[in-house]
Amino acid sequence: MFSKKIIVWYLRNKRDLPRRNTRNPYKIWLSEIILQQTRVEQGLPYYLKFVENFPTVEDLANAHEDYVMKLWQGLGYYSRARNLQHAAQTIVNEHQGKFPKDFESIKKLKGVGEYTASAIASFAYDLPYPVLDGNVYRIISRIFGIYEAIDSNEGKKIFMKQLNELMDRSDAANFNQAIMEFGAIQCVPKNPNCNVCIFKDTCHAFLQNKIEQLPFKEKKIVKKDRTFHFMIFTDGKKFIVQKRNEKDIWQGMYEFPSSEKRLRDNKNIVHQTELQKHLLTHQNIYYDFTLIYQKKLEKENQQLLVNYEEILKLAFPKIMHDYITKKLNLYLPQTLKKNNGRSK
C-alpha cells in the first residue's frame, strides 16, 4: 500500500527539521511560509531568527514593518514577509490571538493557499487534508504515469483526486510529511537515484525511462527584462534612500533612487559598477550602481537621509545589500565611517 510504504520510508529517512518537533500551529505556519520556494539550509536560519524575535503571534503582529522586512532580507519573495505580518494581525484582531483550527479559516489568512493550509491543518491538528506541492506533483506523475499538465485546472483536479485516494486519513500528518520529504530527498527533480528507490519496481517513469518528461507542464514562464540604474547620492556622511511602496518587486523594502539612463562622464562619480544581471522567477533584472558625490544633498519629500550605520539597519534587496556591504563601505572615508552613527 502506497501510504504505508512511504510512511515507513519516511520514519527511517527523515531529516530533523524544526517543524517536525512541534505541533504549534504558529511555528508550523512560520516554517511553511519561510521554506516555500527556498532550500531548507537557506531557510532554516531565518526560521530560527523569526521564532527568536517573535516568539508569539502577537509579537509578530505588533512588530515594526521595517524590522520584519529587515529580518527577511536576503530570502527573496518579499510579499511573503508582508503577508506573514498581515496574517498575524488578522489572528490577533479576529481570532483573539489564537491560531484558527479549521481548514477554511486557516486558508483565509493572507498568503496561505491550499497547500499551506493543508500542511498546517495536518501537522498541527492531524486533519486529513493532503498537501499538493511541486514535490508531490512530481512523485505522483512519475510513479503513476500521469501526463496531465500540472499547471492546468484539469491537471490539478486529477492529481488531487489521486492524492486523496492515496492518503492515509488516520495518519495525515505523517503521510504529508512523508510525501514531501520523499520529493525533497529521494524523487528529486534532476537525476533521482532510482536504483535505491522503494518504488523502483512499479514506478512508471523509471520503468519507461520518462523521468525527464514528468511532471508535464503546459506553460513556459515568460520573463520580463527590467533595467535599474541605481544612483547613490552622498555628501560623504549621508545617503539618499527611499522606500518602495508600489505594488511591485521588493515592495516594503528600501532602495537607492534609480534613473532610466546610466550616468556618464560626470566628474562627481566616485564609483560605478558594470551592468549586472539578477534573475527573479518572472523577471530578469539588469542593474548597476553609481556612487555620486554631492556637496549638498537634495532629497525629495518621501526620501530619507541616512548614514552608513542606519543603512545597515534597513532592509534592502539582496543586490543592494551586497553593494552596501562589499563596495560602498570601501568608498567611505574611514574617519567618517567611524563617526557615523555617533554624530548628533
Ligand code: SF4
Ligand atoms: S523510481 Fe525514481 S522516478 Fe520513480 S519514484 Fe523512485 S526516485 Fe522517483
